[in-house]
Amino acid sequence: MPQVQTVQGPVDTAELGQTLMHEHVFVLDPDVQQNYPEEWGSEDQRVADAVGKLKELEAVGVRTIVDPTVIGLGRYIPRIQRIAEQVDLNIVVATGCYTYDDVPFFFHHRGPALNAALGTEVPDPMVDMFVGDIEDGIAGTGVKAAFLKCAIDAQGLTAGVERVMRAVARAHHRTGVPITVHTHPGHRTGLDVQRVFGEEGVDPRAVVLGHSGDSTDADHLSELADAGFVLGMDRFGINLETTFEARADVVVEMCRRGYAERMVLSQDASCYIDWIDPGVMALLTQWRYTHIHQEVLPYLREHGVTEDQIETMLVTNPRRYFER
Incomplete structure (x- = not known):
């Protein structure tokens, strides 16, 4: 039976059950948190709050969350381990690097950045780092990443974004784990992903184009689905x-066109995110872990999406993604 790595070890893919394919536990800026800890407050309270929110997910029938928190988003696995021990939920974690523009300063004068100076091609250390997270575990915790994550946003295919994307593609080839890419469908950056991963020989069926649901352009989304990508x-x-x-209606339309097998559902929510002012967060009353089950699925059903299609998007497609 195929297995997938979780925070608490490998599980059979048949045991993933209903899976939300893009949820974070925490999204943090570590430099700010370390130097201004009053924003974070009590570690015990943050952990307890996260446990409570994830238990709400258990109560609506979700069995697994896929957490694409990587370098650039405040990944800290020991905290996630502590939470995972207290919930009956699979938490699947990632490796990779999150940037919309340049690579982190750590990489500026390492790897390909030295090619011109040395007159030779220098391997990118990101690849070995990502592979190590997948094969050996993250930061000595023993927790192994089960997928890779990178990003491309409105800034497009900058040199830094392309470098990370190619490193992710090469780590994918060495390990076989799938990929999730943060995209900006308004700028059609999925087409950039298609070109770069095509050059790297990545099968689109192993790739989720995250945030595809930000677009209502069903023709563009159909083009990407026809190419083989999974639409997040x-x-x-x-x-x-x-x-x-708008978000729900494009899913309805894509299901009507026969693309349920090319979509996965999620909310990109978190227990705590320090990127957003609390006043803005208060306006986002539907941005929570249980929104899909409490409000989105009833709407989809009312507008013609079948139970089989819902099962495909929540259970079958995530399982297939990790079985490749």
């Missing part, structure tokens, strides 16, 4: 620049 309809509840109905 994964920001339900973030309705500052769009609406609940």
